[in-house]
Amino acid sequence: MKKMSKMICMVVAVVMCVAVFAACSPAPAASESPAASESAPAASEETTAPSAEASEPAAAGGTEINPAEYPVAIAMDSKNHPVHRMVQLGFLKAAKQLGYTDAQVIGTEGGDANEVYTACDTFAAQGGKGLMLWRGDDTAFPTLKKMEAAGVKVGIAHFKFVEEDGTLPQGLNFNLACDPAEYGAKVADFMAEKLKGKTGTIAVTQNTKNNTENAAVEGFTKRMEELKMDGITVLDAELEGADATQAANVTAAIIQKNTDLLGAFSTTGGGSASWSTAAQKAGKADDDLVLVAMxxxxxxxxxxxxxxxDALVYQPLYEEAFQTMENLDKLFRGEEVPLWTVLNAPLVYVGGTGESDPATYQTYIDEVKTWFEQ
Incomplete structure (x- = not known):
């Protein structure tokens, strides 16, 4: 009897030890998912803890969040520029469709980049969660690091920042844009077809020196060299600048200096106005010069x-901004997004079909007017 009692006591003691060990062992977190694991790319890691309501898995495999608790913004200079308004439309429409009730346009009316970066700092300090930053050079790098430290997810569209090895600057979660070198080559093919059998010069103008416009010019000139068109020379690129009067003066001077000018490729959105105005003042007929702008x-x-x-390059302004907001939403939910995405930039011209048909884009223009009450 004593031996049996002793055995029973030993069994009870073992059971109690097992129970205590199980209770003290760490259980897997309820919100843990593959996208949040150590093996996931940095661009998809969640640095901001979701709210209590956001702990249920979403139907698509991510984490449920309350979009109303995630302020998002698009930060850019020259906020009222018509090109920038189309970008803003894409971002704000996507935010609305996804349920984000605090979607802002921040930055400045003018062209001061420092004001844009200051607006980003303020946004982060006020609890901002996601940002589309509209900048095209390395002056953005300090701000990207600040946003990362504040837990703000950042996407840059339109301007290519991805390195040859596929990496992004610190603090940039993803990058998407069309390929400027690719559409520069498209413009070269278009102009070459129009200028068959002619001899003379082709001008190239930019707004400023920046990653995007530089690449477009390089793509254009490289393709023209490949085409080996006898008697046609591509001039060195000149800067138009952002001021409309200045731009028209620059393009007029190019026409005056180059009496054999056959056409021009302007890598800026103001190129249509500057070149057509200058051509008219120089007494050129509409078909005297082949003009392509952005x-x-x-x-x-x-x-x-x-x-x-003669043609416009449609940079997918609306589409790239819309997808930027979609990517931010995925990151908030702990999902992965591509670090780099290339979008198509079609050439639009009279007589074109589908994405090359000018009528295709009138809807965007009408919607910008309605959205911003212009």
Whole structure:
């Protein structure tokens, strides 16, 4: 009997030890998912803890969040520029469709980058969670690091920052844009077709020196060299600047200096106005110069359909901003997004079909007017 009692006591003691060990062992976190594990890319790691309501898995495999608790913003200079308004439209529409009730446009009316960066700092300090930053050079790097330290997810569209090895600057979660070198080559093919059998010069103008415009010019000139068009020379790129009067003076001077000018490729959204104005003042007929510029705006579309210019490159402004907001939403939910995405930039011209048809883009222009009550 004593031996049996002793055995029973030993069994009870063992059971109690097992129970205590199990209770003290750490259990897996309820919100843990593959996207939040150590093996996930840095761009998809969640640095901001979701609210209590956001702990249920979403239908798509991410984490449920309350979008109303996630302020988002698009930060840019020259906020009222018609090209920038189309970008803002894409971002704000996506935010609205995804349920984000605090979606802002921050930055400045002018072109001061420092004011844009200051607005980003303020946004982060006020609890901002996601940012689309509209900057195209390395002056953005200190701000990207600040946003990372504040737990703000950042996407940059339109400007290519991804390195050859596929890495991004610290603090940048993802990057998407069309390939400027690719559309520069498209413009070269278009102009070459128009200028068959002619001899003379082709001008190239930029707004400023920046990653995007530099790449477009390089793509254009490289393709023209490959085409080996006898008797045609591509001039060195000149800067138009952002001021419309200055730009028209620059382009007029190019026409005056180059009496054999056959056409021009402007890598800026103001190129339609500057080149058509200069050509008209120089007494050129609409078909004397082959002119290609950038961006679909109401004014640019009219220059195109009126025959004042020959083609426009449609940078996917609306689409890239819309997808930026979609990517931010995925990151908030602990999902992965590509570090780098290339988008198509079609050439738009009278007689084109589908994405090359000018009529395709009138809806965007009308919606910008309605959205911003212009």
């Amino acid at each position: 961006d679909i705006t109401e004014e640019n579309l009219k220059y195109l359909t009126d025959g004042k210019i």
